[in-house]
Amino acid sequence: MRLINDLKLKVWRQDGPDAAGHFESHTVEKVSDEASFLEMLDQLNERLILENKEAIVFDHDCREGICGTCSLMINGQAHGPQRGSTTCQLHMRTFKSGDEIVIEPWRAKAFPIIKDLMVDRSSFDRIVEAGGFITAPTGGAPDANLILVPKPVADAAMDSAACIGCGACVAACPNGAASLFTGAKISHLNVLPQGQAERYKRVEAMVHAMDDQFGSCTNHGECSSACPKEISLDVIALMNSDFRKSKSKNRKALSRS
């Protein structure tokens, strides 16, 4: 174990959604290189409490890269400098004594700041509520092996389904667009045989819910590089192509019924 000293943190503090925010400076000493980045913040918070100050608010839960709760722009990068991982998976061995670290919340219109580093990402839930599901009420499902799913299809669905809903893609996007997130959910469901019945209805509803809340995509590709699950830009292509088709397919489906 190695100790890291003299870490100069600049942390965004903001009392509430409508308050003006500011950067606060802290120097952190004696952090083990085995510690995670969030454990370093825990350590700072413990100290703040001892100094009778309010602890820095930040979202986190699983601390193993799967729940999507943690966020943070670290030195301007969503989830920090380590590719393909979340803030909670970042370890202090990535830093050295004397480093300056700027810590900010996700910055996006659709993710209003709640307090300090915590933001409101419920706009993602609205997209899923609009159509990010397969209608299959409990009870009536056929035997699970009745519909065969070719392995490459199941694998492709899983690649997209791996999205953890963290919002890094939106935070990294100069336009604050949510195409990677939305495309990932659409690609998960739209490639599976079980998802075909609602395929075009789904894409239309979800894209509209997305457009209502988020900026528009101009193919920068920053989202995919920031994504901790390395969701591929292909999901956006599939979303766009299905969306275009939905314009005619949905009309046809309706006129037949």
Added chain:
Amino acid sequence: MNTILNAKIPSGALHEKWDNYKADAKLVNPNNKRKFKVIVVGTGLAGASAAATLAELGYQVDAFTFHDSARRAHSIAAQGGINAAKNYQGDGDSINRLFVDTIKGGDFRSRESNVHRLAQVSVDIIDQMVAQGVPFAREYGGMLDNRSFGGAQVSRTFYARGQTGQQLLLGAYQQLSRQIGLGGVRLFNRTELVDVVVVDGRCSGIVVRDLLTGEITSHAAHAVVMATGGYGNVYFLSTNAMNSNVTASWRAHRRGAMFANPCFTQIHPTCIPQSDESQSKLTLMSESLRNDGRVWVPKNADDVRPADQIPESERDYYLERLYPSYGNLAARDVSSRAAKRLVDKGHGVGPLKNGVNLDFSAAIARLGRDVVQERYGNLFQMYERIAGEDPYSTPMRIYPATHYTMGGLWVDYELATTIPGLYAAGEANFSDHGANRLGASALMQGLSDGYFVLPYTISNELAPLLNKTIPTTDHPAFVQAEAEAHERFSGYLNVKGTRSPDWFHRELGKIIWDYCGMERTQQGLEKALSELPALYGEFQKDLRVTGTGESVNQTLEKAGRVDDFFQLGMLMCRDALDREESCGAHFRSEYQTDEGEALRNDQDFCHVSAYNSTGDPMNPDLVEEPLVFETAQLATRSYK
């Protein structure tokens, strides 16, 4: 106070009970369902599946979670898989075999009727989740793939890479989202239950705190479901998500719901060992790794050579040696204790000598790196991130850690607690796993409870309430509970002592881990029971919570949770002291065979220990529910 427990087990042969129950259950006419309000607290697997299904049936559902989204519950972290008696592999599985494995895995401390029902509905869960779009692993022919898990000799575990919990939870979350979109469910996110309200002996609703504004409000309903997860974080360090806590169950307990088998807590054999004092949580490495990894330590305790320089003849593959028929797949408690004993004797590996090896070199040689990567790629990557070592070339280091709690709110066959109108589902109840849970069975149980059990049993409860008025939130009981909640939270802010909630949590965790962890003794438990009240007294006098109660204050949230963990910790130690036998994960050193295996005492302890709250967790009121084994043979568990 309850003095007799009636589990309400339906009549008939074991395999007919659930059908008999459903045939007799009262139903609510579809048009009348909307007249009933059901509150579901928790949106993990158990809560999301229950809320979605109840709303599909037509009930008005209000769902509560302290998370920012229903997609984030702790269930998301489950890695390995979910069991079901589908027998798709044709390897001899059946509902009866899953039932027997679960009873035996739980060391004969669970209720036959509940476990059998679980095995029965397990098959429906897989059908439902596939229809929902869960991308389970497939064979090249397109059929579902299975793997095997500890405590079973068949391959009945369904999985989605190493992210099974995530995919199942997203399935249930999507179904719940659909209902939210349709208006069937109202979701209250970032809202924490802080009390349960009982009027004339019935649960009438809950009191919650808005975590963003600190506002305390009441919600009334015809029935309330607690699907609030387990209490493993009482140990401070565990594999549970940081925010998992016991508050919901504990507050229900204080209002009259009995708490069962609190000392039955599971220590998982394969976690990444602690690296230093600042550590905030431990990370699980899925047990599925034991399918292909071989567990060993150096035969010589002083051997500090790197793993690849220790010749085969100087390695002790102790699980294969001690338990030849199950080998590396011996049940969790058995494997955990074996690791602890070797580490205690100095055979541990790693810089702190606090782990054992989990070695994949044989599997890589036999199957090739690609196959191993396909099966465990993301787990290997996760390990590398945390430990800074590459498991393809160096064995993983693992050590047991707290993982799951079998104990929880006592429930009967209908999953009803001892407060009428209040139900408990998923890890929050004590029902199906006895003294030890088998791998891949918690996801199964949560979804079974939420999808296939509660919707029937709640209808049975609600039918007679049609058109009867229920207490509203201006009832004095609600007003009183709100006032108490205000007092509680302002109380924490007003102590103005010198130590943070986390400090107390860490100290509490050390006591519980040392004396009520993997091995327990009378002496140790008595020591814990003398230290805990003292530390709790300090907590009440010397706590410091900065900030206010009017905006997000995670320190304040933590204070409330630690308070409840303290009280639970006392009850756990009481229960562990009282149970003078070793069974499953509860290992009392005084009760072991010459070979060091658990020595059960069926004469005196073949029962569920359920506790009434007396207000003083040091002196709870114990009521026993005798367990009767009519189908499974009450036998000594052996994985040899």
